Amino acid sequence: MITAELTFDDLAGLMKKAAGVTVDPQRLKQSPDFPFDSVGLDSLGLLGIVGELENRYGQSLPQDSERCKTPREFLDLVNSTLKAGA
Amino acid sequence: MSSERARGAAITGIGVIAPNGLHADAYWKSVREGLGALDRITREGCEDMPLRVGGEVRGFDPAGLIEERFLVQTDRFTHFGMAAAALALDEAGLGRGDPAEPYSIGVVTAAGSGGGEFGQRELQKLWGQGSKFVGPYQSIAWFYAASTGQISIWSGFKGPCGVVASDEAGGLDAIAHAARTVRRGTGAMVVGSAEAPLAPYSMVCQLGYPELSTAEDPDRAYLPFTERARGFAPAEGGAMLVVEDETRARERGTDIRAVVAGHSATFTGASRWEESREGLARAIKGALDEAGCAPEEIDVVFADAMGVPEADRAEALAIADALGAHGSRVPVTAPKTGTGRAYCAAPVLDVVSAVFAMENGLVPPTPNVFDICHDLDLVMSRARPAELRTALVLSRGLMGSNAALVVRRGGDSAR
Numbered sequence: 001m002i003t004a005e006l007t008f009d010d011l012a013g014l015m016k017k018a019a020g021v022t023v024d025p026q027r028l029k030q031s032p033d034f035p036f037d038s039v040g041l042d043s044l045g046l047l048g049i050v051g052e053l054e055n056r057y058g059q060s061l062p063q064d065s066e067r068c069k070t071p072r073e074f075l076d077l078v079n080s081t082l083k084a085g086a
Numbered sequence: 087m088s089s090e091r092a093r094g095a096a097i098t099g100i101g102v103i104a105p106n107g108l109h110a111d112a113y114w115k116s117v118r119e120g121l122g123a124l125d126r127i128t129r130e131g132c133e134d135m136p137l138r139v140g141g142e143v144r145g146f147d148p149a150g151l152i153e154e155r156f157l158v159q160t161d162r163f164t165h166f167g168m169a170a171a172a173l174a175l176d177e178a179g180l181g182r183g184d185p186a187e188p189y190s191i192g193v194v195t196a197a198g199s200g201g202g203e204f205g206q207r208e209l210q211k212l213w214g215q216g217s218k219f220v221g222p223y224q225s226i227a228w229f230y231a232a233s234t235g236q237i238s239i240w241s242g243f244k245g246p247c248g249v250v251a252s253d254e255a256g257g258l259d260a261i262a263h264a265a266r267t268v269r270r271g272t273g274a275m276v277v278g279s280a281e282a283p284l285a286p287y288s289m290v291c292q293l294g295y296p297e298l299s300t301a302e303d304p305d306r307a308y309l310p311f312t313e314r315a316r317g318f319a320p321a322e323g324g325a326m327l328v329v330e331d332e333t334r335a336r337e338r339g340t341d342i343r344a345v346v347a348g349h350s351a352t353f354t355g356a357s358r359w360e361e362s363r364e365g366l367a368r369a370i371k372g373a374l375d376e377a378g379c380a381p382e383e384i385d386v387v388f389a390d391a392m393g394v395p396e397a398d399r400a401e402a403l404a405i406a407d408a409l410g411a412h413g414s415r416v417p418v419t420a421p422k423t424g425t426g427r428a429y430c431a432a433p434v435l436d437v438v439s440a441v442f443a444m445e446n447g448l449v450p451p452t453p454n455v456f457d458i459c460h461d462l463d464l465v466m467s468r469a470r471p472a473e474l475r476t477a478l479v480l481s482r483g484l485m486g487s488n489a490a491l492v493v494r495r496g497g498d499s500a501r
Contacts, residue, residue: 020158
């Protein structure tokens with residue numbers, strides 16, 4: 001089975017779709033430690049992204065995933081969960 | 087009381103998103119000319135309902151005024167409200183983002199039903215796909231308080247905020263609430279209402295109202311004060327105002343367009359139109375009292391104009407009861423017959439019309455209405471020139487609220 005992995009490109013697309021926040025995927029890659037707050041993505045917005053991912057992968061993400069503060073923290077959490085679940 | 091009276095509440099900014107204009111100036115031009123914007127309802131999913139005619143806001147693109155992240159998480163009624171607030175703040179010359187004194191400005195809106203369209207979309211996901219497909223913004227977007235909250239967050243204004251849920255007349259109650267808040271020391275309030283009732287779920291909710299007009303012809307659907315009155319046509323859109331401490335406005339050097347002078351509200355029960363006569367008359371008297379205004383000083387009345395025979399009769403009698411002989415002489419108008427009633431936003435739009443009417447010395451006409459059966463001097467066909475210093479705006483709701491608001495011309499308040 002191929003392990004799914006969430007990329008910075010995916011995350012940028014989801015931020016736009018679920019929360020209306022436009023970020024350059026390159027910026028996410030280059031500086032993944034900026035706070036989501038600074039681009040106007042709040043916990044409800046991240047919760048929407050969590051919901052999209054859970055539906056996409058048919059797998060639950062850990063409770064409080066939407067409390068991640070930065071793109072790197074969120075990506076690490078999602079990818080480690082997907083890897084463990086695979 | 088005397089210290090409250092000392093602070094005037096000035097209107098220094100007006101933003102409008104309405105069926106007949108996507109800006110206050112465009113709105114007034116349509117109102118002045120008596121241009122109708124009632125039409126067949128064409129929004130998706132609404133075409134086959136027994137409610138045919140309404141005032142739709144067409145060609146509205148909020149993206150130029152409001153950032154996308156706010157649009158994604160809000161319903162159409164909040165889009166209207168935020169866009170109107172942006173226009174009002176712009177005119178008042180008040181910034182947003184991180185204002186120097188964030189606690190000196192607050193927000194209050196009136197709402198009749200909240201975000202029905204957003205709620206319907208998410209509930210369809212719930213029953214069509216399952217609970218995991220419901221987006222988190224459903225928790226806030228449908229809520230009738232959403233517009234106040236989002237305008238506060240978006241603008242960074244942290245002063246007193248609130249939502250008035252008092253039926254259609256709540257539009258006037260919200261303006262009065264803002265004026266009182268300013269008199270108690272807050273620098274300015276962003277206040278008004280916008281509604282989006284023309285979506286499938288929201289329309290179904292309205293179908294039970296006996297006062298709703300189900301006529302097919304846009305020119306004949308909403309004819310208050312006539313023998314052919316058969317109910318009202320609904321509308322979407324609304325208006326936001328900046329209501330500001332008069333002294334503060336003068337110090338800033340911003341134009342004072344009008345002053346909120348008096349208000350009163352009463353409650354006489356749902357669809358009890360005959361009883362609304364006494365309730366509305368009491369509201370008018372209360373508003374005149376607060377404004378320190380004699381009946382003869384009222385230069386124009388913006389009528390509620392429900393379009394239901396008993397309600398129209400009650401309103402005509404209430405005006406006579408409260409204003410005496412002056413009631414049959416004062417010019418009365420109901421520009422909303424050209425747009426439909428946008429619930430709580432309807433009387434706010436009337437206040438906007440009253441401000442422009444006083445500035446321009448013109449009583450706008452009542453579109454589509456040509457022959458009335460009540461003892462009122464209703465202005466019809468075309469605008470009537472008149473010296474207007476003081477306007478009385480009336481509103482009633484389907485659930486029984488009655489309210490009256492007195493506004494005075496801006497330039498006169500310094501006397």
